[in-house]
Amino acid sequence: MDVTVVGAGPVGLVLAAELALAGATVQILERRAEPDTAMKAQSINVPTAEALDRRGLLPAAEQVQRETLDRVGPYARTAEHRPPGAGRQGPESRFTGHFAGMVLDPGLVDWSDPDLAAHAATDGARMVPQPQLEALLADHVSRLGVPVRRGVEVTTLDDTGDGVRVGTTAGPVCTGWLVGCDGGHSTVRRLAGIDFPGTDPELTGYQAVVDIADPEKLAEGWTWSSQGAYRYGPQPGRVATMEFDGPPAGLPDTRLRSRGRTPTAPVTLEEVQASLRRISGTDVTLTALRAAPTRWTDNARQAAAYRSGRVFLAGDAAHVHPPFGGQGLNLGVGDAMNLGWKLGAAVAGWAPEGLLDTYDDERRPAGAWVLDWTRAQIGVLRGDAKSAALRGIVADLLNTRAGTTYAVKKISGVTQRIDLHGDHPLVGRFAPDLRLRNGSRLADHGHRGEFLLLDRSPDGAFARLAAAWSGRVNSVGDPHGTPAGVLVRPDGVVAWASDTSGVTDVAALEAALRRWAGAPSSSSSRNR
Known part of the structure; x- marks a missing residue:
């Protein structure tokens, strides 16, 4: 196999699917004989829902939410999903969550805030509990032909420089790359000798x-x-x-x-x-x-490195923290989406220099933020008098329109950004809901896991340039409109955007394509 993923939770399943879409041969090893049904995250955030959307899984996620609401409907009126008496339609029914047990009132949220308004297409797919998400993703990887070998534990690993030899309870495995998605007590992390510093x-x-x-x-x-x-x-x-x-x-x-x-x-x-x-x-x-x-x-730790040679870590294997708000699930899915296309590019032989190093560079800050976000909630939750006083002050702040909107934006993930050094405000952000004149959305064109290029230039200049990256970039024409052009990486992050379509804009797009999608297809070759 090109890649062996250890762990068949949501993170491992997403990663394996992304690798398969990139053309890599991949298998999953899972020590559990059956899927884990333990109570864990009860919902997903916007970037996770949008990741499902881009891969054509939004209808399935929306069906899960409908079934969840049918199951808990009589009680959800008093949960953090909506206030007493709220109906199932309209802003009041949108998922908000809580901070340290303090439920965020949907009626106080400014839903017209640009960050929230730009990411509303997946509102109907947020209440997806982890067991149902795993089942949905298991079907997805099955359709992609990815084998999941259950009841198999990793016992040894040896990074030979050109591959990894893995000892397992089912016999030896030889693989090009190994990714540990095997949880907070990660065997892969321990065998790779990667430290796991943090707070006890x-x-x-x-x-x-x-x-x-x-x-x-x-x-x-x-x-x-x-x-x-x-x-x-x-x-x-x-x-x-x-x-x-x-x-x-x-x-x-x-x-x-x-x-x-x-x-x-x-x-x-x-x-x-x-x-x-x-x-x-x-x-x-x-x-x-x-x-x-x-x-x-409330053990909070982050791996000293997300990569050691040909071994990577993702999800809880790379970071652990208190489970408030299901942030760990979403953080791990973000890891998988980020690493999947990059490792797939390395397997395919077209990865530009340094691409794999950007995985740690981009995902480490996101992990550090989640650790601190959950640590802060522990500080507010303690039963001592000082924490109780702090809890009262935070509750007052969260009872304001600005305070609730701020918290909901943070919890939902709509403000996440990677520093990609671009001038356009979209660069480094997750792509917003971009609707096209033909009635489709840009996300509808991302089911194959390629780069997406939205070309609104009058003469199709952006798409003509991107044709040299055929097989990696899917160009979608939508004449006229702003922005004039947007390049979205396979993980949903905007790599380039422009409101104009002049010569300098075309040159900037070419630079972004070379930076992220490698050399043009005509000069690339598959190298395993």
Whole structure:
């Protein structure tokens, strides 16, 4: 195989799909015999939804959202999806999320804000829980012919300089490149010798859906006590707990082991009940688990390098942090989209010099921001008097139109930007909803994973130039309009844009094409 991906979660599935679209042969190794059904992220952000959109998966994601709303509809009116009494249509039904348990009121959001208004096409595909997302992506990679080998664990790896020899429980594997998408306890990261610095945990949290014998003993919403905080609802039986009695620095697993548990051991009903009783100060009784629960901490770490030779890391293997807002899932999908086309270009032999190095350069700042965004929420969530005072101030700020709009923009991902040193305001941003005169959208033309060039020049000058990159650039003509031209990378990031179509604009487009899409097709050759 050209590339072997370790881990069949959303990140590994997205990465494998992108590589397959780029023409690489790819396989996925997954230690679990069956897909993971544990409760994790309950929604996706705008860049993730738009990534699905560009690959033709938006209808499937919209169907998942409809089914999710049908399932939780009676309770979603009090969740962070919409306020009491709001209907399913209009701005009030848009997903907002929360910051440190403080629900963001959709009615306070300025939905006309240019950043939000430019990315509204995927509003109907945001409430996609992680298990359903994995199923959707598994179908996608299956259609692309990517094999997923389950029940296979990686045991050794040897980067030979021209490939990687991987020892597994199913026998040896020889591959051109290896990518670890195998989670926070990544075996690939450990075997590659990549350090994982960061901050040790101060809390342990649980998330579960349970049957409760005496639910009247719990208060709805978030409740703080001297032992921590818990949340009950909005759906019946959904509980989350946080206890701020974490292990000493340098011994992140001590407390869990002292209670007969390790961080990777299955969560039991008794474990969730004990945590809920300690925090609530009641003798509430849980009688059954109705969904696979999860255990988490505020352990926040980022790999010292996202690449070591022919070995890469993506997703939780590259960064871990508290799970607030499902940021980890979205951050990992962003990693996969960024690395997929670049590694595919290297396999195909047309990658310009230094292209693979831009993966770490571009994704590391995004990871660092998410770590700090979630750390800040931990600071606000603590049960001590100082954090409570800070929580009150933050709540006041979030109760303003400007404050809520700011938080929603950050959580949704619409303000993400890569520094690509371009003059046009779109450069480095995720491409906005660009609608064409024929009724289609630019995203509709990206299903094959190529660069997209929107050409609105009067004489088609941009498309004529891009013809030399045939097979890598899909030119879409749409005469007249602003911007006059936009070049979108396969990961959805705008690499070049111009409001005019003169000689200097054509020259700037050529420079961008050479920078990101390599030499023209006529001078490239496949080199594995």
